[in-house]
Amino acid sequence: MSDMEDLKAKLDGVGTRIEAVRKELKLKELFHKDHQATADELAQRYKILADELKNEVDTLETKGSHVDGLEKAVLTWMNSLNFDH
Structure with missing residues (x-):
C-alpha cells in the first residue's frame, strides 16, 4: 500500500x-428527560422501545417461556420507566 x-x-x-x-x-x-421531542423523534423513540420489547419477548420465548399480554404490558411499562433523575 x-x-x-x-x-x-x-x-x-x-x-x-x-x-x-x-x-x-x-x-x-x-432519551434525555429535558428534551422537547418532535413528532419524528417520538416515532423514533417508539420504534426503539418497540424493538427492545420485541427482542425481550423473542428471547423469553426462545428459552421456552410463553409471554402473554400482561407480561408484555409489564415489560413495556418497565421499558418506559425513566431513571434519568
Whole structure:
C-alpha cells in the first residue's frame, strides 16, 4: 500500500468512528428527560422501545417461556420507566 492509501484508510476509519459517536449522542439526546421531542423523534423513540420489547419477548420465548399480554404490558411499562433523575 502506498502512503496515500494508508492515509485514506486511516481517515475512513476515523470518519466511521465519528459517525458512530454522532449516532450515539443523538440517541442520548433523544432519551434525555429535558428534551422537547418532535413528532419524528417520538416515532423514533417508539420504534426503539418497540424493538427492545420485541427482542425481550423473542428471547423469553426462545428459552421456552410463553409471554402473554400482561407480561408484555409489564415489560413495556418497565421499558418506559425513566431513571434519568
